[in-house]
Amino acid sequence: MPSLVVVYFSATGATAVLAEAVRSGAAGVIEASALRIEGSDILDGRFRNERALERVDAADAVIFGSPTYMGGPAAQFKAFADASGDRWSEGRWRNKVAAGFTTGTCPNGDQSYTLTYFSVLAAQHGMLWCSLDIPGGRDEQRRNRLGTQVGLATESMNGSIAAEDVLAAEHLGRRVALLALRLAMP
Ligand SMILES: Cc1cc2nc3c(=O)[nH]c(=O)nc-3n(C[C@H](O)[C@H](O)[C@H](O)COP(=O)(O)O)c2cc1C
Numbered sequence: 001m002p003s004l005v006v007v008y009f010s011a012t013g014a015t016a017v018l019a020e021a022v023r024s025g026a027a028g029v030i031e032a033s034a035l036r037i038e039g040s041d042i043l044d045g046r047f048r049n050e051r052a053l054e055r056v057d058a059a060d061a062v063i064f065g066s067p068t069y070m071g072g073p074a075a076q077f078k079a080f081a082d083a084s085g086d087r088w089s090e091g092r093w094r095n096k097v098a099a100g101f102t103t104g105t106c107p108n109g110d111q112s113y114t115l116t117y118f119s120v121l122a123a124q125h126g127m128l129w130c131s132l133d134i135p136g137g138r139d140e141q142r143r144n145r146l147g148t149q150v151g152l153a154t155e156s157m158n159g160s161i162a163a164e165d166v167l168a169a170e171h172l173g174r175r176v177a178l179l180a181l182r183l184a185m186p
Pocket residue numbers: 009010011012013014015016067068069070071072103104105106107108109110111156159
């Protein structure tokens with residue numbers, strides 16, 4: 001069976017709530033786990049957790065998550081991404097399915113740039129980017145309130161994630177898992 005890993009950073013817990021919802025949505029379809037990037041993984045500005053990178057090596061699908069900080073991913077996530085450079089040169093993440101999610105305290109706090117960064121990171125690795133596929137503003141469950149399509153952008157209010165954003169995160173995990181399952185079929 002294919003496997004999926006959610007790789008994310010969260011300082012105050014909002015992104016962690018989304019990460020668990022994404023993992024849970026995927027786990028209904030394939031094997032799914034979460035990998036939280038910790039500040040202690042980073043020494044002298046460099047991400048040094050080789051075992052974490054090996055978990056990504058072993059997965060068929062990877063979903064990236066980070067809060068939006070100053071219009072982009074948090075530095076901790078970027079340190080992880082930079083450490084994937086060796087994998088890039090070896091093509092080790094090629095053809096894995098990839099997707100992303102983020103949160104911010106503003107409804108239009110430039111979360112799209114974080115998602116765009118994730119998609120470019122995936123493209124650098126030759127991964128297969130999976131969009132969100134929930135029509136913004138038209139969904140009966142009010143998922144995808146912010147209306148992004150490249151991935152899931154949310155607005156965390158007072159540090160909490162809205163129930164409809166949790167539903168959207170579960171949807172994203174399930175969608176990526178179904179795609180990974182389809183690609184694994186002979
Ligand atoms: C340094 C810093 C920069 C931030 N920049 C943005 C931003 O550009 N846009 C936004 O909407 N929120 C921004 N925020 C708010 C965070 O994205 C928000 O608090 C988020 O919920 C944090 O996620 P976490 O609880 O998973 O750590 C920023 C927060 C910090 C600490």
